[in-house]
Amino acid sequence: MKSEYKFGYVTIIGKPNVGKSTLMNRIIGQKISITSHRPQTTRHRILGIHTDDQKQIVFVDTPGIHSVAKKSNRRTINRVINKTAITSIDGVDVVCLMIPASGWTDADRHVLTALKGYKTPVVLVINKLDKLKSVNDLLPLISQSNELYPFAAIVPISALGRGSNDNVDHLLDVLTTHLPDAPPGFDEDQITDRSYRFLVSELVREQLFRRLGDELPYATAVEVTEFQLEDKRALINCDIWVEKDSHKAMVIGKKGEALKQIGTAARLNCERLLERKVFLELFVKVRSGWSDNARDLYSLGYDEGV
Incomplete structure (x- = not known):
């Protein structure tokens, strides 16, 4: 490995069903996190490990963060799932906050409040780029996002890999700039911590x-x-x-x-x-x-x- 090799942890957070698991599976190249069209399919904290010649990025896929103010979210399992997602922010090198290209919702803003008090760099990932007619349609959303929070970067992507440029490789480059110089923490052929x-x-x-x-x-x-x-x-x-x-x-x-x-x-x-x-x-x-x-x-x- 080169001396400037990068290694670090990146947590992906967002509201339920925004595409977090889809993104991690796409980067890893294998289904590590299950997906469906239903919110909160993901219930556990799951690591997905991406390794190449320059870097090893350990992605932390998390359940969707939801408001416990709703009566339907007050069951023990919902509180445990929510806490699992929020505590996954601790100790990582970068946080990816994912929102849809359709714009901020109250649920997205609720997730954003969970980041207050953390000094970890936050990269805003705007997913479902393929749903837009033109990338220029994102300009108002990017401007609004910059006013909401001092994001380290804003990267539009298509987690499903649709379109001629899904921008996922660019996201990896952006995340790498925030990782420390360190040797890999896992074997190069390991793709998850789960059995x-x-x-x-x-x-x-x-x-x-x-x-x-x-x-x-x-x-x-x-x-x-x-x-x-x-x-x-x-x-x-x-x-x-x-x-x-x-x-x-x-x-x-x-x-x-x-x-x-x-x-x-x-x-x-x-x-x-x-x-x-x-x-x-x-x-x-x-x-x-x-x-x-x-x-x-x-x-x-x-x-x-x-």
């Missing part, structure tokens, strides 16, 4: 978010109960937790069709991740009130040090 076991549970949960009704995915959790990784195959069992018998019926579906579709899609994604044949079994179990019970949340890995 395969965790990533599998997330891939199953992703399908719950993508295939179930509006509220039901938020009342579900996934726990891997068996994980055997062999040379050419993987044997995996997962429990899907729900809070009511009626939820269980909906996850399973008529003649088991919903659960079959969830399992098939999750299995295919697991095979891509593990690069081998996967035998996946899913079991749906009722545990009343798990999302508002600190002990249940801890057993599912939601403590996150908070």
Whole structure:
């Protein structure tokens, strides 16, 4: 490695469903954080590690920060998720605050207030550049943003990689200027701090978010109960937790069709991740009130040090 090699941590924050996980997956080149069109798909703090000849950037993908003033956000799981996101700002070298190209909303401004008191450089990332007819349409938003906060830089991007210039490479260059000179902190072939076991549970949960009704995915959790990784195959069992018998019926579906579709899609994604044949079994179990019970949340890995 060269003596001027850069290494550091970058936290990506923003309101729910603004594109944080999509951006990190794009940079890493592999699905590390699950995505869906639903807000708050991401529930955990997840590291994605980008390494090249000049730098190693450790991205911290976080759950969307939301206001706990709303009654629907006062459950224990929502408070834990919110705290996980906010405490992920501590100790990093740069913060990426992501907002949509459509402009600031009250939810975006709420996230911005979480940055007050921090001296860490903040780069404003304006996502969904591909939604605009012209880059010039961003000029009023950039001017407004400069008045709201002393951002270290403002970088418009398309996290999905749409358009002739998504600007993601430029974002990496900007972030690198704020990183200290240091050797890499992780092996060059490591792309996350999370285990395969965790990533599998997330891939199953992703399908719950993508295939179930509006509220039901938020009342579900996934726990891997068996994980055997062999040379050419993987044997995996997962429990899907729900809070009511009626939820269980909906996850399973008529003649088991919903659960079959969830399992098939999750299995295919697991095979891509593990690069081998996967035998996946899913079991749906009722545990009343798990999302508002600190002990249940801890057993599912939601403590996150908070």
